[in-house]
Amino acid sequence: MTNLNEQISLSAKNYSEALIELVKDNVMSYEDISKDLETISQILKISSDLKNTLEYPTISTETKHEIIDEVFKNEINPNIINFIKILIDKKRFSEFEQVKADYADKLDKINNIQTVEIVSAIPLNEEYRGKIVQKLSEKLQKNISPIWEIDESIIAGLIYKIDDDVIDTSIKSKLDKLSKNLM
Numbered sequence: 001m002t003n004l005n006e007q008i009s010l011s012a013k014n015y016s017e018a019l020i021e022l023v024k025d026n027v028m029s030y031e032d033i034s035k036d037l038e039t040i041s042q043i044l045k046i047s048s049d050l051k052n053t054l055e056y057p058t059i060s061t062e063t064k065h066e067i068i069d070e071v072f073k074n075e076i077n078p079n080i081i082n083f084i085k086i087l088i089d090k091k092r093f094s095e096f097e098q099v100k101a102d103y104a105d106k107l108d109k110i111n112n113i114q115t116v117e118i119v120s121a122i123p124l125n126e127e128y129r130g131k132i133v134q135k136l137s138e139k140l141q142k143n144i145s146p147i148w149e150i151d152e153s154i155i156a157g158l159i160y161k162i163d164d165d166v167i168d169t170s171i172k173s174k175l176d177k178l179s180k181n182l183m
Helices: 010-024 030-046 048-055 061-072 078-089 093-110 126-140 171-182
Strands: 113-120 143-150 158-162 165-168
Touching (some): 010 078, 030 048, 030 061, 048 061, 048 093, 061 078, 078 093, 093 113
Antiparallel strands (some): 158 165
């Protein structure tokens, strides 16, 4: 589950599908692609100049290719270097983070993983967290990847955010419903 989900373009989805095809064609593993995408992402976060250079329209693609080769030659697989060059050639490098996010979502689906945001009013101990994850896993028939958040305003109870669905069992929600019913 990605927070970019609403913003992922069709072209980014197509490029992430091309990465999945690398695995299907036995060129690379899912894990190796994930590591390489994360490496690129981290390097781009560290060097905003590099990111800006690769996105800048007046710099030639040949120059960008040379930069990619120089920066990433010892860091990532040559297939991913070529993939990045294709994004540059097609003027889609600015969508790299969207491609990465969509790839992660597709990989989660392949691995039957469901990301669930779980909001509580107080920090929960590990035993209680484990029970929540186990029940969600049984209910959803998926491996759960929880994201734990604290929001004191919910008073007590939990809020589960699963993709676009929200299950609100908080006291605040129940009080709000009761208040509306009394009016």
